[in-house]
Amino acid sequence: MPYSIQTGPGFFKKQKNALSIRIWHWLTFIGITASLTTVLLGSTMFKTKNNISTVMDGISEKGGSVTADQARSVAHAYSDKLWNTHKIIGFVLCFLLLSRIIIEIYQQKNERIAVRIKNALNFHTTRQNEILERNHYILVKRGYLVFYFLFLMMALTGLVLAFEDVELLKPIHKTANSLHSFFQYGIYAYILVHIIGVIRADMYKHRGIVSGMIHDGNEWEK
Numbered sequence: 001m002p003y004s005i006q007t008g009p010g011f012f013k014k015q016k017n018a019l020s021i022r023i024w025h026w027l028t029f030i031g032i033t034a035s036l037t038t039v040l041l042g043s044t045m046f047k048t049k050n051n052i053s054t055v056m057d058g059i060s061e062k063g064g065s066v067t068a069d070q071a072r073s074v075a076h077a078y079s080d081k082l083w084n085t086h087k088i089i090g091f092v093l094c095f096l097l098l099s100r101i102i103i104e105i106y107q108q109k110n111e112r113i114a115v116r117i118k119n120a121l122n123f124h125t126t127r128q129n130e131i132l133e134r135n136h137y138i139l140v141k142r143g144y145l146v147f148y149f150l151f152l153m154m155a156l157t158g159l160v161l162a163f164e165d166v167e168l169l170k171p172i173h174k175t176a177n178s179l180h181s182f183f184q185y186g187i188y189a190y191i192l193v194h195i196i197g198v199i200r201a202d203m204y205k206h207r208g209i210v211s212g213m214i215h216d217g218n219e220w221e222k
C-alpha cells in the first residue's frame with residue numbers, strides 16, 4: 001500500500017504532491033547541494049590560510065619569490081571567487097524560498113501544510129496504530145515548518161551578508177554573520193534526518209513515498 005495520509009474521511013489515503021511542489025523540491029535539492037558544496041570547498045581546499053604555502057612554493061619553483069602577505073592576497077582571491085559563487089547560488093535559493101511561499105498561497109487549500117496539520121490534529125481515533133501514524137505525520141509536517149524557518153533565517157542573514165556595502169545593514173553585519181554560521185547546522189541536521197527518514201519510510205511503512213516526489217502517482221489509482 002503506497003503512502004500516505006490525507007484529510008477528511010479515509011484519513012489514511014495516499015498523499016499526492018502537486019507538480020509545482022515536486023519541481024520545487026528537486027530544484028531546491030540541487031540548489032542547496034550546490035550551496036553546501038561551496039561551503040565545503042571554502043572551508044577546506046580553498047581556505048586562504050591553507051593555500052599561502054602552495055602559492056609561495058609554486059612561485060619559488062619557477063625561480064621567483066613572494067612574501068607571505070603577497071601569497072595570502074593571491075590565495076584570498078581564489079577563496080573570494082568561491083564565496084562569490086556561494087552568494088550567487090544564495091540568490092537563487094532566496095528566489096526558490098519565495099516561490100515556495102507563493103506556491104503555498106496559491107495551491108489547493110487541503111494541500112497547504114497548515115491545513116494538513118490542522119486536519120491531522122482533528123482526526124480522532126481510538127486505534128493505537130492510527131494514533132501512532134497520525135502523530136508521526138504531524139511530527140513530519142512540523143519538521144517541514146522548522147526547515148522553512150531555518151531556510152528563511154539563512155536567506156535573510158545571507159542577504160545581509162551579500163549587501164555588505166549597504167550603509168543601513170552595516171550595524172547588523174556581525175550578528176547576521178554569527179546567525180548565518182549558527183543556523184547552517186540546523187540545515188545540515190534537517191537534511192540528514194530527512195534523507196534517512198524518507199529512505200526508511202520508503203523501505204518499510206510507506207513504500208512509494210520517494211517516487212511520489214517524482215511522479216504524480218496516478219498509477220496507484222489503478
Ligand code: HEM
Pocket residue numbers: 032035036039083084086087088089090091093094151154155157158159161162163177180181184187
Ligand atoms: C541554506 C544553505 C546555506 C548554508 C549552509 C550557508 C553557509 C554559509 C557559511 C558556512 C558561510 C561562511 C560563514 C563564515 O564562516 O564567515 C556563508 C557565508 C555567506 N553566505 Fe551562506 N549559506 C547558505 C545560504 C545562503 C543564502 C541563501 C545566501 C543569500 C544570498 C547566502 C549568502 C552568504 C554570503 C554573502 C556569505 C559571505 C561570503 C563571504 O565571506 O564573502 N548564504 N554561508
Ligand code: HEM
Pocket residue numbers: 004015021025028029030032033113140144147191194195198199209210211212213
Ligand atoms: C538538500 C536536500 C533536501 C531538502 C532541503 C529537502 C527538503 C524537503 C522539504 C522542505 C519537503 C517538504 C515539502 C512540502 O512542503 O511538502 C520535502 C519532502 C520530501 N522529500 Fe525532500 N529534501 C531534500 C532531499 C531529498 C532527497 C534526497 C529525497 C529522496 C531520497 C527526498 C524526498 C522527499 C520526499 C519523498 C518528500 C515528501 C515526504 C512526505 O510526503 O512527507 N528529499 N523535502
